[in-house]
Amino acid sequence: MAFTRRAISTFSEKLANPANRVQSYISRSSDPYLNLSIEDHILRTSPPESVVLFLYTNRPCVVIGRNQNPWYEVNLGILNTTTRGKVIQPTEPPGIGDVALVRRRSGGGAVFHDEGNVNWSITSPRGDFTRDKHAEMVVRALRKLGINRARVNERHDIVLDQGHKPNGRGTDPEDTHRTTYTLDGGGAPRPLKVSGSAYKLTRARALHHGTTLLGSPNLHIIPEYLHSPARPFMKAKGVESVSSPVGNIGLENEPFQQRLQQEFAAFYSGASKPDIVETVGEEHLDVPEIRKGYEEMRTADWMYSQTPQFELLLNRSDGRIEMTVHHGIIKSCELTHSRFSVEELGKMRAALLETKLQDIHDWAEFLRAHSPKELSPNTLAQRLAKYLPLPVPPKE
Amino acid sequence: MAARVSVARVARQLAFSAGQRPAGFTNVCLRTQQRVLVPRRLFSGSGALQVKKYTEDHEWIEISEDGKTCTLGISTYAAKALGDVVYIELPEVDMDISAGDAIGAVESVKSASDILTPVSGTVKEVNSSLEEKPGKINKDPEGEAWIAKLEISGEPEGRMMTEEEYKEFTADA
Numbered sequence: 001m002a003f004t005r006r007a008i009s010t011f012s013e014k015l016a017n018p019a020n021r022v023q024s025y026i027s028r029s030s031d032p033y034l035n036l037s038i039e040d041h042i043l044r045t046s047p048p049e050s051v052v053l054f055l056y057t058n059r060p061c062v063v064i065g066r067n068q069n070p071w072y073e074v075n076l077g078i079l080n081t082t083t084r085g086k087v088i089q090p091t092e093p094p095g096i097g098d099v100a101l102v103r104r105r106s107g108g109g110a111v112f113h114d115e116g117n118v119n120w121s122i123t124s125p126r127g128d129f130t131r132d133k134h135a136e137m138v139v140r141a142l143r144k145l146g147i148n149r150a151r152v153n154e155r156h157d158i159v160l161d162q163g164h165k166p167n168g169r170g171t172d173p174e175d176t177h178r179t180t181y182t183l184d185g186g187g188a189p190r191p192l193k194v195s196g197s198a199y200k201l202t203r204a205r206a207l208h209h210g211t212t213l214l215g216s217p218n219l220h221i222i223p224e225y226l227h228s229p230a231r232p233f234m235k236a237k238g239v240e241s242v243s244s245p246v247g248n249i250g251l252e253n254e255p256f257q258q259r260l261q262q263e264f265a266a267f268y269s270g271a272s273k274p275d276i277v278e279t280v281g282e283e284h285l286d287v288p289e290i291r292k293g294y295e296e297m298r299t300a301d302w303m304y305s306q307t308p309q310f311e312l313l314l315n316r317s318d319g320r321i322e323m324t325v326h327h328g329i330i331k332s333c334e335l336t337h338s339r340f341s342v343e344e345l346g347k348m349r350a351a352l353l354e355t356k357l358q359d360i361h362d363w364a365e366f367l368r369a370h371s372p373k374e375l376s377p378n379t380l381a382q383r384l385a386k387y388l389p390l391p392v393p394p395k396e
Numbered sequence: 397m398a399a400r401v402s403v404a405r406v407a408r409q410l411a412f413s414a415g416q417r418p419a420g421f422t423n424v425c426l427r428t429q430q431r432v433l434v435p436r437r438l439f440s441g442s443g444a445l446q447v448k449k450y451t452e453d454h455e456w457i458e459i460s461e462d463g464k465t466c467t468l469g470i471s472t473y474a475a476k477a478l479g480d481v482v483y484i485e486l487p488e489v490d491m492d493i494s495a496g497d498a499i500g501a502v503e504s505v506k507s508a509s510d511i512l513t514p515v516s517g518t519v520k521e522v523n524s525s526l527e528e529k530p531g532k533i534n535k536d537p538e539g540e541a542w543i544a545k546l547e548i549s550g551e552p553e554g555r556m557m558t559e560e561e562y563k564e565f566t567a568d569a
Contacts, residue, residue, distance in 0.1 A: 066501070066508045067483040108506035131505065156506065199507035203453050237527060238483050239503055308483060309527065 012287060014276055018047040024261050024274040027056035028281040032063065032102045032113065037293035038280055040105055043123050043200065043207045044289070053264045053274065054121040055257050058113040060218070061100035062225050065108040065198060067238045069307045070101060071230050073110040076389045078224065096218060099225065101391060103303050106209065108198030109241030112225050116216035118253050120260060121209035129206035131156045135197055136176040138210065141263040143173070145256065147249055149181050150194070158195035158210070160247055192247030214251045222246060230312065230387040238308030300358040304328040314383055321380060328357050337380055344371045348380070361390060448538075450562035451514045452555055456538060459548070465520065467542050468513060470502065473566045475537040478504040481530045486522040487544055493517060495553035500543065502533065514556065517548040 014020055023046070027035050035056040046052045062074050070076060079099045096114070113119070122134045135152045142150040142158070149160040161181035172178075200207040216222070226243065249256075265274045285291050296302055305328040314321040319337030323330060333352045335345045347370045360366045364381040448458045454474035459466040475481070487499040498510035499519070522544050526532060532541040557565055 065503075065506075067485065067503050105508065106506070107503040107508040131507075197506060199505075201507055201509040203510070203512065 011278065011280065011284065012045070014278070015042065015052075016045050016047065018049065020275045021047075021050050022265060022269045022271070022274040023050060023276040023278075024053040024264060025055070025276075025278050025280050026257060027054070028279055030057060030059040030115070031282070032058040032061045032100055033294050033297045034282065034285065034290075035119070036102065036104055037290045037297060038284055039121050039123075039207070039209065040200075040293050041287065041290045042121075043202065043205055046123055046205070048204045049125055050123075051125075051264075051268045052123045053261065054123075055260065056119050056121075057115055057117065057253060058119065059100070060096050060098075060112075060114045061102050062110060062112055063102045063104050064110045065239050065241075066103065066105055066200075066306070067107065067308055068103070068110060068241070069234075069236045069238055069310055070103070070303065071307075071312075071388055072228055072234050072236045072310065073226065073241055074101065075225055075228050076101070076391050077229070077386070079391050096221070101303065102297070103306060104198070106198040106200040106207065107239065108196070109239065110226055111196055111211050112216075112218070112222045113211065114216050114218050116214055116218075116248065116253075118212045118214055118256055119209060120212065121207060122264070123205055123207045126201060126204055126206045129201070129208075131197070131199065131208070134208045135195070135210065137263055137267050138195065138212065138260065139176040141256070141259045142249065142251075144263070145251055145259055147251070149179050150249070151179050151182065151191075152177050153191065155242070156197045157193055157244070158212075159191035159193050160249065161191050162189040190245060193244040194247055194249050212249065212256065213246060214249050214253055214256055216248055219246060219248060233314055233387060234310055234312055236308065236310035238310075301328075304358040305356065312387060314387060316383070319380070321383060323352075325357060330355050330357065335380060339379065340371060347371065357388065357390060363388075363390075448559060449552070449556040450559070450565075451512070451552075451557070452565070453512045453514075454566075455512060455514065457514060457552065457556075464547060466515065466517075466546050466548055468499075468511075468544050468546060469542040470511060470533065470537050471562070471566075472537050473562075475534050478502060478507070478509060478533075480504055481533040484526045484530045484533065484543070486524070486526065487519045489519055489522060491519045493519060493546070495550070502530075511543060513546070514554050515546065515548045515552040516550050517546045519544050520547050521545040 015023065025038075025042070027038060029035060035058060039054055039056075042052050042054055062079070064070055064073050079101055120134075120138060132152055135156055135158055139150050139152055139158060147160070149162075150158055151161065153159050161179045161183070163181035163183050166180040195210045195212045197208060197210045199209075213219075226241070261274065261277065262272060265271050269275075285294060307325070307328050309324070309326045312321065312323045312325070318339070320334070322332075322334040324332040330352050331354075333349050335349050337345065340348075348367055351366070351370050363384040367379075367381045448456050450456050450471055454471045454477075455468060456471050457466045457468050481502055481504045483503040485501045485503075487493070491499070493499050493513050494516045495514055497513055499513045500511040502509050502511060523542050526541060526543070535541065
């Protein structure tokens with residue numbers, strides 16, 4: 001423990017020391033909440049002129065952008081292997097166990113992470129920030145590893161061009177926005193996305209982080225996680241994801257991480273190695289600021305109350321549900337159903353109004369408290385559970 | 397919001413011309429003026445006496461002549477640098493804030509950027525029209541797309557610049 005404490009204070013000291021201008025860290029934890037909290041701590045405490053590379057790989061999780069709607073973006077019903085009332089066997093598809101749901105602090109859209117995806121994050125001075133410079137750096141690293149089809153696209157993402165043969169025109173190998181396989185006019189086959197970017201800007205600092213699909217074993221099921229059954233019945237404010245076909249680069253994690261550290265050092269100091277190269281992990285939860293960010297990120301409030309306003313409209317022959325939800329709180333609600341009396345519907349409506357979705361936990365139980373008819377099938381609760389599921393919060 | 401502004405403007409014009417009208421008509425106009433302006437007096441006042449100041453974080457504040465309230469927004473320079481704004485997180489009304497706090501955030505091109513307040517106080521009103529139309533931030537960040545109105549306690553903290561000084565500051569950046 002004494003040793004750990006020393007290691008932790010050394011971490012904080014090194015991170016905050018202006019003499020360490022070019023720093024690099026790798027996490028050995030696969031906890032997405034911890035890795036994102038370490039990253040946020042780096043953003044907030046690294047010296048203003050420093051540049052910091054942080055590499056981490058998360059266990060399977062869906063990460064949504066700061067201003068996104070989890071019900072609209074994510075198929076919440078398949079995240080947990082044990083969701084109230086039903087158990088998904090590990091042998092049944094998707095068969096990858098629990099998938100965590102995380103809301104990050106940066107902007108952008110929803111992505112799927114697993115052990116075949118390496119995340120890179122670069123914190124640098126805001127003054128010389130551009131949205132492309134670090135994606136270009138990652139492309140240079142990939143090309144040095146033989147991935148010649150990699151380039152940065154107009155959305156600041158990294159794609160692999162899918163042209164069948166070189167287009168015959170000479171392409172500048174230094175041009176990170178074009179390859180010899182680039183098809184002009186966006187012709188088929190479409191490039192495959194292998195890395196997506198998002199940013200968080202503070203007063204003096206800019207954080208750019210991105211995913212890198214090196215060898216995900218789950219490519220075939222990623223679309224299942226990122227398609228919500230509720231989408232056609234919702235009108236949501238906030239940020240909508242742009243869906244793209246994805247592919248694996250086909251590299252091992254470690255050589256990529258090493259190559260990226262070298263490329264980072266060369267870009268920022270001309271040296272072959274950063275001033276600091278360290279490993280971080282679970283013990284960094286002992287840094288109070290990291291612990292605070294970690295706990296905040298795991299709360300239902302951050303996950304659900306941060307959701308921009310949305311409307312749900314379910315119109316069926318036997319009834320109708322219309323709901324407006326603002327910051328996770330039900331602000332208006334209209335219910336009609338042939339099996340319920342006006343009075344019963346009124347009671348349920350009154351109970352729902354001004355309630356936080358995350359406090360409902362179980363739709364059937366909640367509505368049953370106001371109407372005994374909720375015991376029968378095909379009623380309001382089942383419909384709500386299908387389109388507004390409430391996944392269990394993260395476990396220890 | 398646009399409707400409210402134009403009502404206020406009409407009322408002001410009526411009040412101005414009232415001085416040249418017979419007494420009976422003046423009364424009618426004054427009543428109109430009171431009804432429209434009184435609830436918003438804190439934030440209306442005479443524009444000429446309010447001075448707009450800019451922060452190094454590219455926010456602007458305009459303090460009312462009695463020094464009790466201010467309007468806050470982001471600068472035209474910041475709005476241009478951010479690119480197309482797709483969402484704005486507004487602070488909550490009645491929230492107590494301290495100088496230096498992030499009271500909201502703007503999202504543009506996959507980037508979340510904090511909106512900081514240079515002054516402590518309480519949020520009195522937010523510009524809800526930005527929830528419907530966040531793109532207004534790009535069109536009129538120093539006018540119609542103000543972000544919040546605050547009741548202030550204490551002086552603004554950090555360097556506060558006049559329009560001239562801010563122009564120089566952003567030219568250097």
